[in-house]
């Protein structure tokens with residue numbers, strides 16, 4: 001999954017590839033105790049030379065299996081990423097007008113004649129991994145007393161999951177119904 005820059009024709013180059021989740025996890029710099037699991041990856045990219053720079057636009061589709069931070073159940077997060085990069089030769093990086101020129105784009109650099117598309121894909125997917133994964137925004141979590149999953153079962157323990165404003169709203173509704 002490397003692009004040799006001298007092989008990019010004038011009209012640009014279309015690339016398409018699929019990888020299994022194993023590939024992703026093996027590519028992680030910190031090794032594989034990531035706590036999430038990436039599914040099959042489909043990626044398509046268009047690479048184009050603009051003078052010495054290379055513009056890469058791409059689209060990645062995959063899914064990430066995560067553990068909900070409230071109820072600890074595993075769930076799948078579908079992921080669709082669109083990205084744009086402008087990569088410039090490492091030698092030119094000293095010039096510091098880059099930020100102005102590439103305001104709305106990600107930019108990076110390449111060394112030698114090779115761009116590692118795999119690295120870009122891994123980076124993009126990593127950016128999608130939530131810090132606090134939630135199976136859904138309304139997940140009730142686990143009872144802090146008995147530990148049951150409150151999305152599935154009910155118990156009589158007071159939990160702190162329901163905020164006071166939410167509880168007030170509930171009362172309000174009940175009153176209006178009567």
Ligand SMILES: [Zn+2]
Pocket residue numbers: 068069070071072073134135136139140141
């Ligand atoms: Zn949950």
Ligand SMILES: [Zn+2]
Pocket residue numbers: 143144145146147148155156157
């Ligand atoms: Zn309970």
